[in-house]
Each structure stands twice: as C-alpha cells, then as structure tokens.
Amino acid sequence: xxxxxxxxxxxxxxxxxxxxxxxxxxxxxxxxxxxxxxxxxxxxxxxxxxxxxxxxxxxxxxxxxxxxxxxxxxxxxxxxxxxxxxxxxxxxxxxxxxxxxxxxxxxxxxxx
Amino acid sequence: xxxxxxxxxxxxxxxxxxxxxxxxxxxxxxxxxxxxxxxxxxxxxxxxxxxxxxxxxxxxxxxxxxxxxxxxxxxxxxxxxxxxxxxxxxxxxxxxxxxxxxxxxxxxxxx
Numbered sequence: 001x002x003x004x005x006x007x008x009x010x011x012x013x014x015x016x017x018x019x020x021x022x023x024x025x026x027x028x029x030x031x032x033x034x035x036x037x038x039x040x041x042x043x044x045x046x047x048x049x050x051x052x053x054x055x056x057x058x059x060x061x062x063x064x065x066x067x068x069x070x071x072x073x074x075x076x077x078x079x080x081x082x083x084x085x086x087x088x089x090x091x092x093x094x095x096x097x098x099x100x101x102x103x104x105x106x107x108x109x110x111x112x
Numbered sequence: 113x114x115x116x117x118x119x120x121x122x123x124x125x126x127x128x129x130x131x132x133x134x135x136x137x138x139x140x141x142x143x144x145x146x147x148x149x150x151x152x153x154x155x156x157x158x159x160x161x162x163x164x165x166x167x168x169x170x171x172x173x174x175x176x177x178x179x180x181x182x183x184x185x186x187x188x189x190x191x192x193x194x195x196x197x198x199x200x201x202x203x204x205x206x207x208x209x210x211x212x213x214x215x216x217x218x219x220x221x222x223x
C-alpha cells in the first residue's frame with residue numbers, strides 16, 4: 001500500500017498564481033487533514049474532513065479552500081498565492097475517531 | 113482558539129540516558145492524544161497514543177503519561193539512541209475528529 005500520497009513534492013509559484021495540492025489515501029480512511037509547517041515550527045491545521053462530504057476549518061484556513069472529492073481524495077487550493085503561504089504542506093488521514101493519523105511526505109511550496 | 117504546547121524547545125540527551133518530553137494542552141474536551149516523531153525532510157510518524165480514560169501507556173522503550181488535572185502530557189524515551197534524534201510533537205483530538213498539534217520539541221542525542 002502506498003498510504004498517503006501527495007503531489008507535487010515541490011512547487012514554486014509567483015505571487016497571485018493559483019494551484020491545487022493533491023492528496024490521496026488508499027487505506028479507506030474516513031478523515032483527512034491538511035496542515036502547513038513553517039521552518040522550525042509545529043504543524044498548523046488548515047482544513048479537515050471528518051468524513052466524506054464534510055469539511056471544516058482548522059486553525060489557519062484563510063487563503064485556502066478544500067474539496068473532499070471522494071473518500072480517497074482531499075485537495076487543497078490556493079486561489080491567489082502569497083509569499084506568506086511559503087511552507088511545507090502535509091496531508092494526513094485517519095480511519096475513525098481515536099485512531100492515529102498517517103501522514104504523506106509533504107509538498108514544499110515556495111511563493112516568490 | 114484551543115492550542116497544544118506552543119513552544120519548540122531543544123532537549124540534549126546523552127546516548128543511553130532517558131529522555132522526557134513535555135507537552136501542555138488547553139482543550140479540556142480533548143479525549144485522545146498522540147505523540148509523533150518527525151525526522152528532517154519527512155512527514156510525522158506515529159509513536160504512541162493514549163485515550164483520556166487512561167493515565168499511562170507503555171510501548172517499546174516509550175511511555176506516555178497523561179495528567180488531565182493539569183492538562184499535561186509527557187513522553188518518556190528509555191535508553192535514548194542516536195536514531196531518536198528528531199522533533200517530537202504531541203497532538204490532541206477533540207470532537208469531530210479535529211486533530212491539532214503542539215509546537216514540538218527537538219531532541220539531540222549526544223554520543
């Protein structure tokens with residue numbers, strides 16, 4: 001099993017450009033999450049989806065949108081990228097309440 | 113909003129000694145807690161978890177302690193090894209499967 005797969009692994013954007021970060025999991029998990037991690041910092045929750053068909057804001061949702069396309073896929077969209085969104089983005093999934101989340105390898109995004 | 117352990121301190125440990133990493137959480141409604149290890153350039157990896165109806169749980173070389181009275185979580189690593197050098201994060205889960213992380217602690221193991 002691949003687990004949680006994120007694409008792309010690296011991306012450079014110009015200020016104002018848009019892009020979508022893709023995340024897919026093959027573990028039939030119900031919940032999926034998007035986090036950002038700035039250098040030397042912890043992970044901050046952007047959005048999460050407790051189950052297929054639902055999405056909720058996390059700690060830092062401004063400037064982002066998400067789509068839970070189906071049970072496997074949860075995408076994160078930046079409509080107009082800003083330098084402050086330069087970060088490493090992690091996607092995660094979890095099976096059910098009170099079970100650990102599994103993480104992808106991250107997408108390193110630079111906005112210039 | 114609710115938050116978990118906002119600091120990122122560094123803990124230097126001699127190889128073979130025990131390590132203790134601490135985490136404070138603020139959401140009294142959280143009922144599930146996880147410790148993750150993150151190595152450079154990688155995503156977080158699960159170490160051990162504990163539910164709110166427990167105060168201690170042991171794994172292989174690791175023990176998690178939960179003190180709900182003071183909202184404190186700790187991770188103990190026995191006989192710390194060079195491979196334990198990483199950043200360690202605590203995370204809490206509240207209603208609706210919302211999973212939030214603390215700022216982490218960097219552990220450096222000295223040979």
